Amino acid sequence: MVPTSSYHTLSEDGAPTHESDTLGSYQYVKSSTTTTRTRTRERLRNAEDELKRLRYNLELQMAIASNSRYHVENLHYERPLALLPTMPDVDERIRxxxxxxxxxxREAPRRSNAGLFKAICSTDLLFLIDTTNSMSPYIxxxxxxxxxxxxxIKATFLDEADVRMAIVGYKDHCDSPNIQFLDFTSSADQVLSFLHILRATGGADAPEDVLGGLHKALHANWKYKTKCIVHIADAPPHGRTSHNLGDRADNYPNPGSEPHGLQLAPLIDLMIQRQINxxxxxxxHSTDLMAYKIFKAYTAASADCTLLLTNKYYDKTHSYSSGRKCSLSGRLLMHEAELGATYAALRNLVVRTVTSSVTGTAARYLSRANKPDSKLTIIEEDEDSVPQVEDSSPQWDTPNWFDETISLNGFSPDVTVHGAHTLDNMMAHDDHITMSVLDLTIHKRRQPFAQGGLRLASYARTAASTNRYVVKSSKRDSSQLAELVEGMRCQALCKLFALEFNALLGNQHSIDFIVTACFKGKSEESPGDTCISLEPFIEGNYVKYNNNTGYVNEDITDESNRAAQAFSHFTFERSRGRFLGS
Incomplete structure (x- = not known):
């Protein structure tokens, strides 16, 4: 079983369990979680009660098959909820x-992990420094x-990381030279010698040649997977769209009118394309608008972005962060920090930037390395391949609204009994996560109401009950039942983590995980086998608190958010570093 990741009521690949959710990212096998409220708990109990009834009927069938005495007149259900297999059939299916x-x-390609830690942690760190008159203390x-x-940096990564540094010093167009450059080197002596050459002189109008400095930085000899630019500046670039100083303070107020014809937006796009943090x-405050422009571009690329609360444009960031989707390939970093009037914080800020960037690099690399097909580094979706998603409300009680019927057989985890050693046993081996075998007929909507990176989400009901469900089906034709079972086990394991976590808190901030089941069967509408997962449909407002790529929702400060972050830490500590539910 792999480390799991949880969303607040988001499941597996980020496809939501209701129609208005924002889709999240897919990194490892994921799980779904919700801070329980009265209505949500009632739906979860109903769904789990139905699973209990299914298991009850299974045990009945097993007893009959083994000639045990069973009094049918004592049954509490008017009709069986599913066609249940016989005992020999159950054993055969499990085998x-x-x-x-x-x-x-066995068929999954094996990849060597030799040198992986060093490859991810080794860093190219470029200092982009304004070297005009006012910058002497920072140089x-x-x-x-x-x-x-x-x-x-080396100590942080156990002396396994190589660190190369480069420096770009820039002044303004009237200065000569206005750009000074040291390409990447692993020699601290070379970096120190170059810094001694830099002099804080020059400058004319208020803006400086920031664009020339960025252009030079982008053409440095970047090598390692983790790439960082640390920009130290007290003035914005030329162009009225990058500052609010007014045209009189800028010798080149029209964007693109500076001597080299450079503009900020294309340079930012290149940084994102080259995966530079x-x-x-x-x-x-003179750099506030520039920082906001970079924030918008990186946010659009699903980066992990932070502006200072004191940035004049901070209030505008909420419209971007609230609807932000997680990148399938992991997160880049865009971060604004306060250096202030002194330089005492420089060292800590730089090291923190590098360590955060390495976290994103690890998530990107490992998510790609864990894919079954090495050629599929990310699913690219064009308009022809992306199915039309319906945005209308579900019509649960309308006859014939569910337009596809599937006959299924599959598995559901047994998580209703929790003893003192249940969680330890489940972590020790997958065989301790016991499963029931079910036969089921479902009616579903052919058109999905939402989609994640790898799966489609559709409304569904079983033929034997009135409970509401969501069917998750893979976008890949090659999806196998074994893959879904792994996710189902992760879900069950997280539910056990949550039970212990809640017991420690006294249910003050309860966390719960929905129970999923996975099936294989045949649809009346299409040939071939269909593999799906089935989970309860849950209504409510959905919030994503964290994910596997290091994202933590800092916009919400309520107790639910704190409980979600605490749960992630608990799973890591409780499993002694083997699992992390994030």
Whole structure:
């Protein structure tokens, strides 16, 4: 079983369990979680009660098959909720499932992990520094702390990381030279020698040649997977769209009118394309609009973005962060921090930037490495391949609204009994996550109401009950039942983590995980086998608190958010580092 990831009522690949949810990211096998409220708990109990009834009928069938005495007149259900297999059939299906899982593992390509840690943690760190008159204290700070910065980064990653540094110093167009450049080197002595050459001189109007500096930085000899630009500046670039100083303060107010014809937006796009993390160490408010422009571009690319609360444009960031989707390939970093009037914080800010960037690199690399087909680094969806998603409300009680019927057989986890050692046993081996075998007929909508990166979500009902469900089906034709079973086990394991977590808190901030089941069967509408997962439909407002790529929702400060972050930490500590529910 792989480390699991949880969303607040989002499941597996981020496809929501109701029609108005914002889709999230897919990194590892994911789970879905909700801070329970009265209405949600009632729906969860109803769904779990139905699973209990299904298991009850299964046990009845097993008893009859083994000639045990059973008094049919004592049954509490008017009709069976599912066609249940006989005892020999149950054993055969479990054996077949285990065989298919072993076969899938054997067929999965094996990749060597040799050197993986070093490859991910090794960093290209470029300092982009304004070297005009006012910047002398910060240049001196860089000179004093460059060795400590390199040593701190190496120590953070157990001396396994290579750190290369480059420097771009820029002034303004009237200065000569207006750009000074040291390409990437692993020698701290070379970096220190270059810093001694830099002099805080020059400058004319208020803006500086920031664009020329960025252009030079983009053409440096980048090598490692983790790439960082740390920008130290007290003035914005030329062009009225990048500052609010007024045209009189800018010799080149028209965007693109500066001597090299550069503009900010294309340079930002290149940084994103080349997977470069960007951190602005702000000194004053003159760079606020520039930072906001970069924030918008990186947010649109699903980066993990942060502006200072004191940034004049901070209030505008909520419209971007609230609807932001997680990237399938992991998150870049865009971060604004306060350097202030002194340079004491420089060292810590730089090291924090690098460590956060490495986290994103690890998520991107591992998510790609874990895909079954190495050629499929990310699912690219064009308009022809993306199905039409309906946005109308579900018509649960309308006859013939469900336009597809599927006859299924599959598996559901047994999570109703929890003893003192249940969680430890489940973590020790998958065989301790016991399963029931079910036969089921469902009626579903052919057109999905939502989609994630890998799956489609459709409304559904079973033929034997009135409960409301969501069917998740894969976009890939090659999806196998064994893959769905792995996700189902992760879901069951997280439910056990949540039970212990809630017990510690006294149910003050309860966390719960919905129970999913997975099936294989045949649709009346299409040939071939269909593999799906089935989970309860849950109504309500949905919030994503964190994910597997290091994203933590900092816009919400309520107790539910704190409980979600605490649960992630609990799963890591409780499993002694083997699992992390994020």
């Amino acid at each position: 077949e499932l285990k065989f298919n899982e072993l076969q899938a593992k 001196e700070a860089a000179k004093k702390q460059v060795r400590s910065i390199v040593n701190d 960007y951190s602005l160490l702000r000194i004053n």
